[in-house]
Amino acid sequence: MQLIIGEKVTYPSQGVCLVEEFKFCKVGDRSMSGYSLRILNDNSTIFVPSESADNVGIRPVISAAKAKALIAKLSEDFEPVSCDWKTRSRDYMEKLRTGDVFEAADVLKKLTFLSHEKKLSFREQTLLDKARFLIVSEITNAKGANGTTMENQIVNLIERACAKHLDTQPKVMAVAIH
Numbered sequence: 071m072q073l074i075i076g077e078k079v080t081y082p083s084q085g086v087c088l089v090e091e092f093k094f095c096k097v098g099d100r101s102m103s104g105y106s107l108r109i110l111n112d113n114s115t116i117f118v119p120s121e122s123a124d125n126v127g128i129r130p131v132i133s134a135a136k137a138k139a140l141i142a143k144l145s146e147d148f149e150p151v152s153c154d155w156k157t158r159s160r161d162y163m164e165k166l167r168t169g170d171v172f173e174a175a176d177v178l179k180k181l182t183f184l185s186h187e188k189k190l191s192f193r194e195q196t197l198l199d200k201a202r203f204l205i206v207s208e209i210t211n212a213k214g215a216n217g218t219t220m221e222n223q224i225v226n227l228i229e230r231a232c233a234k235h236l237d238t239q240p241k242v243m244a245v246a247i248h
Contacts, residue, residue, distance in 0.1 A: 071123045071124045071128060073092075073105050073123060073128070074089060075090065075091060075092065076088070076089065077089045077130070078110075078130075078131045078211055079107070079128050079129060079130055079131065080128070080131055080132075080169060080171075080208060081107060081118075081126070081127070081169070082126065082127040082128075082166070082167055082168065082169030083166055083167060083169075083204075084109050084111075084116070085109065085110065085203060085204055085207040085208070086109075086110050086131055086208065086211045087107035087108060087109050087110060087116065088107065088108045088110060089105055089106075089107055090105075090107065090115070091105070091106045092104070092106075092120075093105075093106055095117060102119045102121075104117050104118050104119040104120050104122075105117070105118050105123065107128075110207070111203070127167075127168065127169040128169075129169060131208060131211050131212055132171055132209075132212045133212060136171075137208070137209045137212035137213050140171060140172060140175060140205070140208075140209065141209065141224075141227065143172065144175055144178075144179070144224060144227035144228055144231060145228075145230040145231050145234075146231055146234070147231060147234040147235050147238060148176060148179045148180060148183075148231060148235055149176075149180075150239050151183060151184055151239070155191070155194075158180075158184075158194070159193055159194065159197070162181065162194075162197045162201075163197065165177050166197065166200055166201060171204065171205060171208045174201045174204045174205055175201075175205055177197060177198075177201040178198065178201040178202055178205055178224075179228055179231045179232065181194055181197060181201065182198065182228045182229075182232055183231075183232045183236075185198065186232060202221070206221045206224060
């Protein structure tokens, strides 16, 4: 993948980054070329070797049209939540690792739903926070929207999805007990 200096891209699990420069680095006795990416959330940088750019899942920020589709999808019902915490954890981590913002939306909806029924474990709470962050950063950068306003809108949409889901699936923890 050829990155352009000044372009915003999404790095899986890190969110939106700015491509700052193309540079050469020496690691041990090996020279490599790559891109310096500034993570917009915390202002840290990542060096991505040019030969690894495709493999790590870097992609352009979604378009405004895809952001609109994502926003519409946020309030939709979703598949049942697994009662097995190990399965959930593995599935959710993998979905976030893909870098697919629609997969992150699924994680956000399911963990929000689950959080209404029980206190989330530290790992699940971390995954919930990460999914919310990834969705908010992607949409705000795609639409040029205010982050706080967009986050509030996203929370309201997710709550609508959870209310719809409650009609189709009984409480997860009640099912796990029986």
